[in-house]
Amino acid sequence: MxxxxxxxxxxxxxxxxxxxxxxxxxxxxxxxxxxxxxxxxxxxxxxxxxxxxxxxxxxxxxxxxxxxxxxxxxxxxxxxxxxxxxxxxxxxxxxxxxxLREDPRDALCTTGPSLDELPVGARVGTGSPRRAAQLRRARTDLEIVDIRGNVDTRLARIQDDLDAVVLAGAGLSRLGRLEEATELLPVDVMVPAPGQGxxxxxxxxxxxxxxxxxxxxxxDADTRASVIAERAALAVLEAGCSAPVGAYATVRDGELHLQLRVTNTAGSLQLNENTRGPATEASAVGRAAAHALLGRGAARLMGAR
CATH class of the missing domain: 3.40.190.10 (Periplasmic binding protein-like II)
Incomplete structure (x- = not known):
C-alpha cells in the first residue's frame, strides 16, 4: 500500500x-x-x-x-x-x-532568565495575541513584539533585538530541541491555545x-475528548486565532477537567472558568464553560483593549 x-x-x-x-x-x-x-x-x-x-x-x-x-x-x-x-x-x-498529545505548555526561550527574572522593560517576541495578552497580565512592564517565522528565525532574534521569545513547547519537543526552552510556562500563568500540542x-x-x-x-481517546472540549468552548465564544482565548482540558479516570481563560489584549482584565464533567460529554462541558464566561462579560473582554 x-x-x-x-x-x-x-x-x-x-x-x-x-x-x-x-x-x-x-x-x-x-x-x-x-x-x-x-x-x-x-x-x-x-x-x-x-x-x-x-x-x-x-x-x-x-x-x-x-x-x-x-x-x-x-x-x-x-x-x-x-x-x-x-x-x-x-x-x-x-x-x-x-x-496522543505532546505537552501543550508554552515555552519561554531566553539567554537564561526565567519569566520572573527578565529585566524590567524586556522585549519579548510572539506572534500570538493569546500569548501576548497573558504575558502582559503576568508582567505589565514587558514590551511585547510581534514576530513570525520558523523556529530558527525566532530563536535567532534572542541574540539580536529581543530578550526572549515564546514558542509552543510541543514544537520544540518534536524537533528534538526542547533543551532550548528556558522554562515551560505553568498553565496557571499561560493557558495554552485550544488544541495546542x-x-x-x-x-x-x-x-x-x-x-x-x-x-x-x-x-487517542483522552486527547480527543480534551480537544473536543477546548474547541467546543472556542466555537461558543466565536473566537479564532486572533482572539486571546486559552483553553486546556485533561482527562483523569474518565472525568474531564477544563480550564478556560479570556484576557483582554492589554492584559489588564481576565476571566477564568474551571469546570469538570464526564469525558463522554466533552463537547457539552466545553460549551457550558464558554457560556458561563459569556455570562460574565467575555464577549466585551475579547474586544477590549
Whole structure:
C-alpha cells in the first residue's frame, strides 16, 4: 500500500508528518500489511507571506491549500497542528485521528532568565495575541513584539533585538530541541491555545476503508475528548486565532477537567472558568464553560483593549 501524506514544508510540519507516517506504517505492519507513506509537500499562503499573521484566519494561511489538495485527490491524508484548524467541520473531510498529545505548555526561550527574572522593560517576541495578552497580565512592564517565522528565525532574534521569545513547547519537543526552552510556562500563568500540542490527521470521507482503519488506529481517546472540549468552548465564544482565548482540558479516570481563560489584549482584565464533567460529554462541558464566561462579560473582554 502506497499512501501520500500532504504536509507543509517547514521543518516542524515535516517532522510531525514523519512521526504520523511512521505510526501508520507500524499500524499497517501490525495487521500484516506492507505500507509506504510518502510525504507530499504543499506550499500555503502562510509559508510564502512575510506579513504578520495577527488578525488573519489560520485556515486561510495554512490549511486551505492542504485541504484543497486532499479533496482534489492529490494526496490521501493530511497532518495539521490541531490549533491551526477551524472548529467548523470541513465538507467532505473527517478528522480520523488525534494522536496522543505532546505537552501543550508554552515555552519561554531566553539567554537564561526565567519569566520572573527578565529585566524590567524586556522585549519579548510572539506572534500570538493569546500569548501576548497573558504575558502582559503576568508582567505589565514587558514590551511585547510581534514576530513570525520558523523556529530558527525566532530563536535567532534572542541574540539580536529581543530578550526572549515564546514558542509552543510541543514544537520544540518534536524537533528534538526542547533543551532550548528556558522554562515551560505553568498553565496557571499561560493557558495554552485550544488544541495546542495535538495533531489532527484528516482524510476524505470517501477514503478507502483500509486507509481509514490505519489512520483511526492512531487515535487517542483522552486527547480527543480534551480537544473536543477546548474547541467546543472556542466555537461558543466565536473566537479564532486572533482572539486571546486559552483553553486546556485533561482527562483523569474518565472525568474531564477544563480550564478556560479570556484576557483582554492589554492584559489588564481576565476571566477564568474551571469546570469538570464526564469525558463522554466533552463537547457539552466545553460549551457550558464558554457560556458561563459569556455570562460574565467575555464577549466585551475579547474586544477590549
Amino acid at each position: 502506497h499512501l501520500r501524506l500532504g504536509t507543509r514544508g517547514s521543518a516542524l510540519a515535516m517532522t510531525q508528518s514523519g512521526h504520523v507516517a511512521d505510526a501508520i506504517v507500524a499500524a499497517a505492519a501490525a495487521r500484516g500489511i506492507e505500507a509506504e507513506v510518502e510525504l507530499d509537500i504543499v506550499t500555503t499562503h502562510g509559508d510564502t507571506s512575510r506579513a504578520s499573521l495577527v488578525g488573519l484566519s489560520q485556515t486561510g494561511v495554512f490549511v486551505n491549500a492542504l485541504r484543497d489538495h486532499l479533496l482534489d485527490g492529490g494526496c490521501d491524508l493530511l497532518v495539521h497542528s490541531l490549533k491551526d484548524i477551524p472548529v467548523e467541520p470541513a465538507d467532505g473531510l473527517d478528522i480520523a485521528a488525534i494522536p 495535538a495533531l489532527a490527521v484528516e482524510i476524505r470521507q470517501d477514503a478507502d476503508p483500509m486507509v481509514r482503519e490505519l489512520v483511526e488506529a492512531l487515535d
